[in-house]
Amino acid sequence: MDATGTPASQSFIQQEARHGARNYAPVPVVVDHAKDCLVWDVEGREYIDMMSAYSSVSHGHLHPRIVAAAHRQLEKVAVMSRAYYGTTLGPLLEKLSEVTGFERALPMNTGAEAVETAIKCARRWGHRIKGIPDGMQKILVARGNFHGRTSTIVGFSSEVEYRAGFGPFCDGFQHFDFGDMASVKAAATEHTCAVLIEPIQGEAGVIVPPAGFFQELREWCTRNDILLIDDEVQAGLGRTGKWFAFEHEGIRPDALILGKALGAGLLPVSAFCADERVMQVFVPNSHGSTFGGNALAAAVALEGLKVLQEEGLVEHCAEKGAYLFQRLREVQAQVAPLIRDVRGRGLWIGVDIEPSCTTARDLVERLAANGVLSKETHDTVIRFAPPLTITFDLMDRAVDIFHRVAREKHQELGLGTRAGSANGVKATV
Numbered sequence: 001m002d003a004t005g006t007p008a009s010q011s012f013i014q015q016e017a018r019h020g021a022r023n024y025a026p027v028p029v030v031v032d033h034a035k036d037c038l039v040w041d042v043e044g045r046e047y048i049d050m051m052s053a054y055s056s057v058s059h060g061h062l063h064p065r066i067v068a069a070a071h072r073q074l075e076k077v078a079v080m081s082r083a084y085y086g087t088t089l090g091p092l093l094e095k096l097s098e099v100t101g102f103e104r105a106l107p108m109n110t111g112a113e114a115v116e117t118a119i120k121c122a123r124r125w126g127h128r129i130k131g132i133p134d135g136m137q138k139i140l141v142a143r144g145n146f147h148g149r150t151s152t153i154v155g156f157s158s159e160v161e162y163r164a165g166f167g168p169f170c171d172g173f174q175h176f177d178f179g180d181m182a183s184v185k186a187a188a189t190e191h192t193c194a195v196l197i198e199p200i201q202g203e204a205g206v207i208v209p210p211a212g213f214f215q216e217l218r219e220w221c222t223r224n225d226i227l228l229i230d231d232e233v234q235a236g237l238g239r240t241g242k243w244f245a246f247e248h249e250g251i252r253p254d255a256l257i258l259g260k261a262l263g264a265g266l267l268p269v270s271a272f273c274a275d276e277r278v279m280q281v282f283v284p285n286s287h288g289s290t291f292g293g294n295a296l297a298a299a300v301a302l303e304g305l306k307v308l309q310e311e312g313l314v315e316h317c318a319e320k321g322a323y324l325f326q327r328l329r330e331v332q333a334q335v336a337p338l339i340r341d342v343r344g345r346g347l348w349i350g351v352d353i354e355p356s357c358t359t360a361r362d363l364v365e366r367l368a369a370n371g372v373l374s375k376e377t378h379d380t381v382i383r384f385a386p387p388l389t390i391t392f393d394l395m396d397r398a399v400d401i402f403h404r405v406a407r408e409k410h411q412e413l414g415l416g417t418r419a420g421s422a423n424g425v426k427a428t429v
């Protein structure tokens with residue numbers, strides 16, 4: 001019986017359906033508890049977490065060192081607001097400087113808030129430092145972007161469902177095609193103060209930019225006195241096999257946005273990081289957040305960064321990611337043409353399903369029914385992004401299950417046979 005057919009699961013699912021807004025369509029698995037890379041549902045079934053809450057659980061669920069740090073802080077103080085100083089925020093900011101190379105950081109809670117912080121910073125910098133008339137500042141954003149869900153941010157999304165009916169939207173954003181320098185140049189004006197961009201477009205389907213794009217973008221931004229703001233809410237802190245995805249490109253942005261894994265799997269913690277020449281635009285009363293940088297969040301984030309450093313999770317990610325990528329490519333070859341692409345970097349891999357065969361969601365639900373948690377993005381991409389603590393053994397188990405599920409689908413569709421082509425599925429080798 002699958003999760004939806006059992007009484008305990010069913011009652012939780014129905015309760016959410018009855019009383020919640022319908023803004024999510026969860027995979028029907030009711031999680032009761034989790035440890036590192038494994039998750040158990042209310043019926044006690046075990047799952048391998050190949051999703052890690054979109055990178056938020058990069059350290060694995062409830063990492064003992066991070067839980068211990070939280071407990072220690074809970075014996076002292078959790079929330080005071082930034083009206084006073086504390087003993088954990090300073091150490092976190094110093095550690096962030098050390099790992100990012102940026103002089104300063106501004107702590108917020110969710111990723112979207114850190115993006116909003118970046119937008120405000122870029123505009124004020126554009127006016128006060130670059131000399132653009134206030135109210136005229138423009139920020140360039142990529143088509144297919146995902147930077148969060150506030151009304152300002154969805155206003156510059158190119159995704160219909162993120163925007164429909166939510167207008168009026170905020171002015172001051174212009175679009176370019178991700179990875180296309182000519183398109184960036186065409187979108188820019190003398191009022192452009194910043195480019196806001198993801199190093200790899202996650203929600204868009206794990207889209208890796210063409211080689212050299214970011215270097216060209218970096219040079220062009222420098223030449224035109226435009227800030228390059230890198231949203232690494234999902235890509236940052238080891239996910240791609242380096243501390244930050246910009247390192248793959250051989251560049252350094254002017255500002256960096258972090259979130260998700262910064263909360264080390266326990267809390268929402270985000271940050272906007274930049275050097276003094278950019279961060280100087282914030283003065284007392286210009287920006288803030290009641291919970292941003294609270295004592296508990298800072299203690300947890302600091303321990304999370306130390307764990308990444310001391311357990312070598314970033315270095316391991318590169319090696320494990322290469323292995324997972326290779327194994328998924330092997331599956332692709334064996335179930336052609338069901339999978340049309342496997343792409344990604346580090347432990348962040350999108351498996352792109354041939355739409356004439358089935359949807360990503362169909363396979364995600366079959367995977368869940370077989371003990372592997374993944375998540376679709378758009379209709380065709382399955383995202384595999386396990387905790388960085390994943391073992392080779394667990395990756396093998398997950399890929400074997402994926403292979404079986406894909407092969408079953410393949411057989412159902414009658415692919416690899418004459419019937420396959422008769423069904424209108426293009427047979428590619």
Ligand SMILES: *Cc1c(COP(=O)(O)O)cnc(C)c1O
Nearest residue numbers: 110111112146147148231233234
């Ligand atoms: C998830 C995400 C955000 C938004 O973070 P929230 O914590 O959901 O507000 C912003 N940018 C990117 C690239 C993300 O992946």
